[in-house]
Amino acid sequence: MGATIINDADYAAHMDNIHHNPVKHGWATAVKVWPYSSFHRLVKMDVYLLNWVGLNLASFEVGEPDN
Known part of the structure; x- marks a missing residue:
């Protein structure tokens, strides 16, 4: 079961996590x-900077909100 994207910030956090996974896993x-x-394509589209280093894990919250 996958997570539901709830807003633009949540989408951005998921994308950051996806792009950081190869580093996280060594x-x-x-x-x-x-x-x-897809990071390289997004750099060309000026979504990410080439020197982007990863996540701010302190503010990393993704998924469906607690209700």
């Missing part, structure tokens, strides 16, 4: 060196 030393990522 498959890459930096997001920009993982060649299989």
Whole structure:
């Protein structure tokens, strides 16, 4: 079961998490060196900076809100 995206900030947090996963799991030393990522396309579209380093885990909240 996947998480429901609830707003733009939640979408951005999910995308950050996806792009940071190769670094988190030790498959890459930096997001920009993982060649299989949509990160590179988004850098070209000026969504991310090439030197983006990852997540601000203190503010990382994704998924459906608690009700």
